[in-house]
Amino acid sequence: MQVQRQPKRIVIIGGGITGLAAAHRLLELTKSDQPLEVLLLEGSSRVGGVLKTTERDGFLIEAGADSFISDKPEAIALAHRLGISSRLIETNENHRRSFIVRKGRLRPVPDGFQLLAPTRFWPFVTTDIFSWPGKARMALDLIIPKRAANGDDDESLAEFVRRRLGREAFERMAQPMIGGIYTADPEKLSLRATLPRFLDMEKNHGSVIRAMWKQRRNTTLVSGAMGKKSSSAETGVSGPRYSLFLSFDRGMQVLVDELSARVQDQIRLNTRAESLSLSECGTTWNIRLTDRTSIEADFVCLAIPAYAAAALLQETDAELSHLLNQIEYASTATINLAYRRVDIPHALDGFGFVVPFIESRSILACTFSSVKFAGRAPEEHVLLRAFLGGALQPHLFELGEDEMLRRVREDLRDLLGLVKPPLFSVVQKWRRSMPQYHVGHLDLVSRIRARAQTLPGLHLAGNSYGGAGVPDCIRSGEAAAEKALAPNQ
Numbered sequence: 413m414q415v416q417r418q419p420k421r422i423v424i425i426g427g428g429i430t431g432l433a434a435a436h437r438l439l440e441l442t443k444s445d446q447p448l449e450v451l452l453l454e455g456s457s458r459v460g461g462v463l464k465t466t467e468r469d470g471f472l473i474e475a476g477a478d479s480f481i482s483d484k485p486e487a488i489a490l491a492h493r494l495g496i497s498s499r500l501i502e503t504n505e506n507h508r509r510s511f512i513v514r515k516g517r518l519r520p521v522p523d524g525f526q527l528l529a530p531t532r533f534w535p536f537v538t539t540d541i542f543s544w545p546g547k548a549r550m551a552l553d554l555i556i557p558k559r560a561a562n563g564d565d566d567e568s569l570a571e572f573v574r575r576r577l578g579r580e581a582f583e584r585m586a587q588p589m590i591g592g593i594y595t596a597d598p599e600k601l602s603l604r605a606t607l608p609r610f611l612d613m614e615k616n617h618g619s620v621i622r623a624m625w626k627q628r629r630n631t632t633l634v635s636g637a638m639g640k641k642s643s644s645a646e647t648g649v650s651g652p653r654y655s656l657f658l659s660f661d662r663g664m665q666v667l668v669d670e671l672s673a674r675v676q677d678q679i680r681l682n683t684r685a686e687s688l689s690l691s692e693c694g695t696t697w698n699i700r701l702t703d704r705t706s707i708e709a710d711f712v713c714l715a716i717p718a719y720a721a722a723a724l725l726q727e728t729d730a731e732l733s734h735l736l737n738q739i740e741y742a743s744t745a746t747i748n749l750a751y752r753r754v755d756i757p758h759a760l761d762g763f764g765f766v767v768p769f770i771e772s773r774s775i776l777a778c779t780f781s782s783v784k785f786a787g788r789a790p791e792e793h794v795l796l797r798a799f800l801g802g803a804l805q806p807h808l809f810e811l812g813e814d815e816m817l818r819r820v821r822e823d824l825r826d827l828l829g830l831v832k833p834p835l836f837s838v839v840q841k842w843r844r845s846m847p848q849y850h851v852g853h854l855d856l857v858s859r860i861r862a863r864a865q866t867l868p869g870l871h872l873a874g875n876s877y878g879g880a881g882v883p884d885c886i887r888s889g890e891a892a893a894e895k896a897l898a899p900n901q
């Protein structure tokens with residue numbers, strides 16, 4: 413008599429890009445004779461998490477992420493496997509530059525300036541973003557001895573930049589450029605967890621500027637197109653080489669829609685997990701839902717923020733829950749504004765601008781969305797997108813939408829000469845959405861992983877641990893799927 417094998421049940425909690433990528437990878441890898449049941453539980457009424465594109469009056473509005481970086485291969489590789497790579501779009505090649513606010517005016521970021529330091533001499537020397545003493549101080553990076561190795565080489569972004577390149581480089585460039593990406597407090601942001609290559613540059617070359625020059629020379633020799641293109645070898649995908657940032661013709665929603673179509677039979681919307689407990693035999697999980705029902709699982713992937721995972725695990729493992737709660741989050745709002753082109757005096761000849769904290773403005777940054785990517789606004793119209801809140805201005809996130817809008821318009825009036833009201837605006841608040849990788853983050857994540865390892869059939873995935881960008885989340889979700897199918901799980 414043949415014994416019927418019980419299907420292994422894998423439950424993914426959280427239907428953002430991480431959870432979707434995990435569910436999709438599971439279906440991709442499952443062999444037809446493998447008894448497997450996959451469920452994706454999403455607490456809200458839609459999948460995608462902080463990826464959300466809507467359309468209104470011919471404008472394409474990104475409420476969350478508007479693009480992803482192409483030098484991490486996972487998103488491009490996934491687009492290829494999903495058959496949507498023809499829908500990938502590059503940034504507009506005419507205006508690949510950005511601005512930074514200095515003394516209330518937009519100044520172009522000097523050509524060749526890479527987040528912290530210059531790679532080209534003349535654009536750096538001639539920019540008026542830095543004073544002469546500030547430039548001289550930055551140049552001292554070439555001779556300042558490297559920090560003595562002390563075992564723990566993590567350091568905050570602020571400390572590192574002030575130490576190597578000086579206060580001006582930090583306040584006028586590094587804080588808005590890098591702090592802005594993570595909406596973080598740079599005094600706390602771990603360089604090791606976010607941009608380890610800068611620490612390595614100091615370690616290996618004794619100077620950030622010298623390392624960047626060398627890198628630029630080598631890249632120029634190899635590709636002739638410094639920093640603009642990622643090679644197929646880097647992306648692991650053969651075919652076209654792309655600009656540094658990519659999106660899809662109809663926005664990031666294309667990726668979400670395609671993934672959710674592939675895994676639609678697995679998705680359960682409006683299904684929020686409340687707690688997790690191990691069965692008495694210690695090999696299966698009981699997931700209690702907020703509607704008082706529960707689901708059994710052999711393997712659980714938590715594709716939710718660390719604090720949400722902490723809440724679920726509180727009763728099962730208070731120590732793990734405590735560790736997870738130590739990862740802090742910042743809240744950010746995006747404000748999309750639609751305009752007629754004639755109403756904006758500024759040339760909009762770039763992808764947008766960032767605002768240093770010392771400028772005392774409300775907005776953190778503003779993307780000229782319809783300049784950055786094609787198809788974001790109808791002819792003769794413009795779509796702008798401002799960011800508000802973050803770790804340095806949490807009180808602004810708590811404002812009502814009208815007051816947020818008033819402040820954004822005030823800043824856009826001063827910086828772009830924009831007096832007319834927008835045709836319409838869309839405010840989206842993302843509470844506790846950006847994990848803050850503070851100094852010591854990597855160590856904390858190792859402790860979390862070690863502790864989670866003691867719980868059989870549990871995996872933590874998502875933006876809280878090893879990268880918050882869309883490709884990082886896809887990598888993390890897919891790794892969870894591979895682990896779930898490993899023979900010893």
Ligand SMILES: Cc1cc2nc3c(=O)[nH]c(=O)nc-3n(C[C@H](O)[C@H](O)[C@H](O)COP(=O)(O)OP(=O)(O)OC[C@H]3O[C@@H](n4cnc5c(N)ncnc54)[C@H](O)[C@@H]3O)c2cc1C
Nearest residue numbers: 426428429430455461462477478684685874875880881882
């Ligand atoms: C404003 C903003 C702009 C960004 N811009 C970019 C960008 O341009 N490029 C880039 O690469 N990255 C960007 N990021 C980062 C990136 O978008 C995110 O890190 C990533 O999308 C997070 O995906 P996730 O699936 O891990 O988490 P989330 O998107 O947060 O999804 C988690 C999901 O889990 C659900 N959930 C939570 N708790 C439970 C529960 N108990 N039960 C069931 N479901 C639950 C939530 O409802 C949610 O749908 C941006 C982030 C923000 C906030």
